[in-house]
Amino acid sequence: MSTSDINFVRQQFPALTNGFAFFDNAGGSQVPVQVANKISHYLLHSNVQLGASYRISKQSEAMVATASGLWAQAINAADPAEIVMGSSSTALLQNLARSLAHYFKPGDEVIVTNCDHEANIGPWLGLEEAGIVIKTWKINPDSFQLELEELGKLMTSKTRLVAFTHVSNILGSINPVEEITRFIHERGALVCVDGVAFAPHRQVDVKKWDVDFYVFSFYKVFGPHYALLYGRHALLSQLPGINHYFIAREDVPYKLQPGNVNFELTVGSTGIIDYLDTVFAQHFEVSTWDLFSRLKQVFDLFTEHEEQLTRRFLEFLTSKKNIRLIGSVEFSREVRVPTFSFVVENIKSSVIPPQVDGYDIGIRWGDFYARRLINDLGLSDVDGVVRVSMVHYNTVEEVDRLIRVLDRIL
Ligand SMILES: Cc1ncc(COP(=O)(O)O)c(C=O)c1O
Known part of the structure; x- marks a missing residue:
């Protein structure tokens, strides 16, 4: 999605107008006016x-x-x-x-x-x-x-x-x-x-x-x-x-x-569905397509944008020697979605998100109720993982803002 398109998308979500960067989307996403x-x-x-x-x-x-x-x-x-x-x-x-x-x-x-x-x-x-x-x-x-x-x-x-x-x-x-x-x-x-x-x-x-x-x-x-x-x-x-x-x-x-x-x-x-259709109408002029085909176009747009965000954030995570990504380092759309979990050398995961809170950025730590996985990966003792999860309405600027903060504190 281009900058103007992402602006259009974000305008549909009143919660995105207050400067807060939501990176806990795998916990729960924001809601557009249509809903x-x-x-x-x-x-x-x-x-x-x-x-x-x-x-x-x-x-x-x-x-x-x-x-x-x-x-x-x-x-x-x-x-x-x-x-x-x-x-x-x-x-x-x-x-x-x-x-x-x-x-x-x-x-x-x-x-x-x-x-x-x-x-x-x-x-x-x-x-x-x-x-x-x-x-x-x-x-x-x-x-x-x-x-x-x-x-x-x-x-x-x-x-x-x-x-x-x-x-x-x-x-x-x-x-x-x-x-x-x-x-x-x-x-x-x-x-x-x-x-x-x-x-x-x-x-x-x-x-x-x-x-x-x-x-x-x-x-x-x-x-x-x-x-x-x-x-x-x-x-x-x-x-x-x-x-x-x-x-x-x-x-x-x-x-x-x-x-x-x-x-x-x-x-x-x-x-x-109304929201997704509004995004469709903003980007495409065809009106004869059935709902499934319209939604496919919209999700393709989201995927393209998410891949950009993924690439940027993964480049940062993999460049930091003290960060261990829990998941694939591949950024491609076929391989992953923009949900990233990581642990930091010698720092408990629970210590990190509270240091980010003050910047009006929402991330979180824990086992996210995938407790068996966290246990089997031996991550319970470090309070699980730090998780950053993005969706299509997050911007490259927000990702850069988060990277600057994480770079400073880690
Ligand atoms: C992958 C996954 N499955 C299931 C659930 C549970 O969903 P619900 O809260 O609707 O029961 C969650 C919630 O975080 C989840 O992330």
């Missing part, structure tokens, strides 16, 4: 219970249904019924695991990784109570990569599901989800992919990747604290429900949405 307006409009004009016969209830029902339809198009799902909404990725995965606990049989096997956020590990470990055997696919601690050869050794004819992350929220590297999924499907198992750290940076395409389950959180993708789980329809329709006993098995996705969706946030989440 806030959608939530507020729903609450102020349509806040009724769905399912009644009166006009406003029908109107609200249509708005919620439209939201599922838009998200299905945005992520290339075949059917709006494949879009399950919930309060967080953690809650959605816990619900999914609860359902699968009654679908799998004792003795079946599930594989998790040691580099996922706990949201895509803990719920699966809970299946042990139902007699499911859990195995762990560990990354190579030198290359920080998940290797298919290792996965092949763990898989057996009893493996029913492999849960893995598209991008680790610590490492920032992109796992080849299509290739991994093919490998797992060839061996007869399902995949459940955590796309939380991927979705803010690249377009989600569940059809191309052929994934069975894919989850991400709107609050990291410029939206509200809310989340989406994609599930293949043929599979969702077979799963036991976790809603009230009288909600039919055919009632997809409602049987997996106990207590129903949050109406204002479901509708509000489509403000993200």
Whole structure:
């Protein structure tokens, strides 16, 4: 994106006008006006219970249904019924695991990784109570990569599901989800992919990747604290429900949405799509493209810009002798997103962000709930890693500002 384009982008986010540099985007991103307006409009004009016969209830029902339809198009799902909404990725995965606990049989096997956020590990470990055997696919601690050869050794004819992350929220590297999924499907198992750290940076395409389950959180993708789980329809329709006993098995996705969706946030989440479409309209004149194609163009713009930021920041990190990057040194768009974790020689990670705070720059330290990874990499004693995470609205000037501060204090 050129300077004028990035200015346009930033103008959509009121929080970006106050001079603060947000580099904790993998924790949570800022929200454009389109999202806030959608939530507020729903609450102020349509806040009724769905399912009644009166006009406003029908109107609200249509708005919620439209939201599922838009998200299905945005992520290339075949059917709006494949879009399950919930309060967080953690809650959605816990619900999914609860359902699968009654679908799998004792003795079946599930594989998790040691580099996922706990949201895509803990719920699966809970299946042990139902007699499911859990195995762990560990990354190579030198290359920080998940290797298919290792996965092949763990898989057996009893493996029913492999849960893995598209991008680790610590490492920032992109796992080849299509290739991994093919490998797992060839061996007869399902995949459940955590796309939380991927979705803010690249377009989600569940059809191309052929994934069975894919989850991400709107609050990291410029939206509200809310989340989406994609599930293949043929599979969702077979799963036991976790809603009230009288909600039919055919009632997809409602049987997996106990207590129903949050109406204002479901509708509000489509403000993200409005925002992305506003960026599209600013850059392209074509109006006949379908939503998925428009979003692809927008994410390509973001990717280009993010690669520039990545290159700059990685050059700095790798030039400092006392900094150890936890992740790939490659800057290319195919390899990573702009989420960087590092440790500094002889300094605990917890000491660094507070020294940056005074410059109106937000970074943070910790294990980011990828505690098993931090433990396995031997980084618990240094209080985990320092993490700097960028998205498309960060500027080269902000990155340079952060570099100057880090250079001074490290
Ligand atoms: C990679 C990843 N997965 C899952 C989660 C959990 O998301 P949620 O807060 O929506 O449960 C996070 C949150 O930080 C994350 O970074």
